[in-house]
Amino acid sequence: MSATSHSSSGHAWILSTGRFLPEKVLSNKDLEQMVETSDEWIITRTGIRERRIAAADEFTSSMGVKAAQRALARVSLDPMDIDLILVATLTPDYVFPNTACLIQKELGAWNAAALDLQAACSGFLYALAMAQSLIVSGMYRNILVIASEKLSAITDYQDRTTCILFGDGAGACIVSREPHGFRIDKVCLGADGCQADLLIMPAGGGKEPASRETVENRKHFIKMKGNELFKHAVRRMEFSLKECLEACQLKEEEVGWVIPHQANSRIIDAIAKRFSHLPPDRIFRTVEKYGNTSASSVIIALDELVETGRVKQNDPIILTAFGGGLTWGSAVLTYEAS
Numbered sequence: 061m062s063a064t065s066h067s068s069s070g071h072a073w074i075l076s077t078g079r080f081l082p083e084k085v086l087s088n089k090d091l092e093q094m095v096e097t098s099d100e101w102i103i104t105r106t107g108i109r110e111r112r113i114a115a116a117d118e119f120t121s122s123m124g125v126k127a128a129q130r131a132l133a134r135v136s137l138d139p140m141d142i143d144l145i146l147v148a149t150l151t152p153d154y155v156f157p158n159t160a161c162l163i164q165k166e167l168g169a170w171n172a173a174a175l176d177l178q179a180a181c182s183g184f185l186y187a188l189a190m191a192q193s194l195i196v197s198g199m200y201r202n203i204l205v206i207a208s209e210k211l212s213a214i215t216d217y218q219d220r221t222t223c224i225l226f227g228d229g230a231g232a233c234i235v236s237r238e239p240h241g242f243r244i245d246k247v248c249l250g251a252d253g254c255q256a257d258l259l260i261m262p263a264g265g266g267k268e269p270a271s272r273e274t275v276e277n278r279k280h281f282i283k284m285k286g287n288e289l290f291k292h293a294v295r296r297m298e299f300s301l302k303e304c305l306e307a308c309q310l311k312e313e314e315v316g317w318v319i320p321h322q323a324n325s326r327i328i329d330a331i332a333k334r335f336s337h338l339p340p341d342r343i344f345r346t347v348e349k350y351g352n353t354s355a356s357s358v359i360i361a362l363d364e365l366v367e368t369g370r371v372k373q374n375d376p377i378i379l380t381a382f383g384g385g386l387t388w389g390s391a392v393l394t395y396e397a398s
C-alpha cells in the first residue's frame with residue numbers, strides 16, 4: 061500500500077475537465093438479442109440501462125484526443141503549453157507505441173513528454189497522483205491527464221456475466237500550478253496483487269502471446285469473478301474514502317459531492333450505507349447511462365457534475381475508484397472557481 065500527498069510548498073490544481081462518449085448506444089434490449097439476459101435482470105443487479113460503444117474508427121487515442129481538446133478549450137490553453145501527457149488505460153491502441161504519443165501527435169503538443177499508465181479502473185486516480193506530485197515538485201507546469209477506454213474491444217459479447225457491464229468513453233483534465241478550479245488536497249492509493257486473478261485478460265501479453273489456441277479459447281477477453289470482486293470493491297473503496305477523509309480532517313457531512321467508480325449501482329449503494337452522514341443525493345452517478353468505463357468513469361462523471369452547475373465554491377469533492385490488480389484510490393478536491 062502507498063500514499064501520495066501534496067507538499068507544504070504548494071498545491072496542484074485541476075484547471076478544467078472534458079469528456080467524450082461515442083454516439084452509439086448499446087441498450088439492455090440490444091443485449092437481450094445477443095445473450096440470455098433481460099433488461100430487468102441487468103437493471104436490478106447493476107443499475108445499468110445502456111452504455112456507449114466506439115465506432116470501428118474510434119479508438120482509445122481518438123476518444124482521448126476529443127476529451128483533451130474540450131478540457132484545453134475550456135481554459136484556452138495551447139497544446140504547446142502542455143509539459144506531459146499521462147494516459148490511464150487498459151485498452152491502449154497498441155502494446156507499443158504508447159497511446160500518449162499518439163495523442164501528442166494529434167494535439168500537436170510538441171513540448172510534451174508522453175506516458176501511459178495502467179491501474180485498471182483506478183487508473184485515473186493513479187495518474188492524478190503522479191501529475192499532482194510532478195506539479196508540486198516543480199518539475200512541470202501543465203500536465204494533461206487523460207483516461208480513455210475502448211472496453212468493447214476486449215469484452216466477450218458471448219459472456220453474459222461481463223458484456224452487460226462495460227462501455228467506452230474518455231475523460232481528461234489539465235493539472236496545473238495555476239491556482240484555479242479544483243485544488244488537489246490529497247490522493248491516497250493502494251493495491252493488492254494477491255487478488256490479480258479476479259479480473260484479468262489472460263492472453264496477449266508476454267506470458268501468453270496470441271496464438272490460435274488463445275483465440276479459440278477466448279483468452280483475449282475480460283475474465284471476471286464478479287461476486288468476489290463485488291465484496292473487495294465495497295471494502296477497498298470504504299477504506300480508501302476513510303483514509304482520505306481522515307488525512308484531510310474532513311467530516312462526512314462536510315463533503316459536497318462523492319464521485320465513486322461507476323461499476324455497479326449496488327456497489328455504490330453498499331458504500332453509501334457505510335457512510336450514513338453522507339447525503340445520498342450528493343453521490344453522483346452516471347452508471348445508468350454509460351455502464352463501467354473503467355479508468356475513465358470517475359473523470360467523465362466529474363466533468364458531467366461540473367456541467368450541471370451544482371458544484372459550489374469551497375465544496376469538497378471526493379473521488380474514489382477500485383479496479384483489477386487489485387488497485388484502488390481516492391482523492392479530495394476543493395472547488396475554488398476564482
Ligand code: ACO
Nearest residue numbers: 097101105180181220221224286287289290323324383384
Ligand atoms: N443475465 C441473467 N442472468 C445472469 C447474468 C445476466 N447478464 N449474469 C449472470 N447471471 C446469472 C448467473 O449465471 C447466476 O445464475 P445461477 O444462480 O443459476 O448460477 C445468477 O445470475 C447470479 O449470478 P451472480 O454472479 O451471483 O450475480 P451478482 O448479483 O453477483 O451480479 C455482477 C453479477 C453484476 C457481475 C456483480 O457481481 C458485480 O457487479 N460485480 C463487481 C464487478 C466489478 O465491479 N467489476 C469491475 C471492477 S472494475 C475494473 O477494474 C474493470
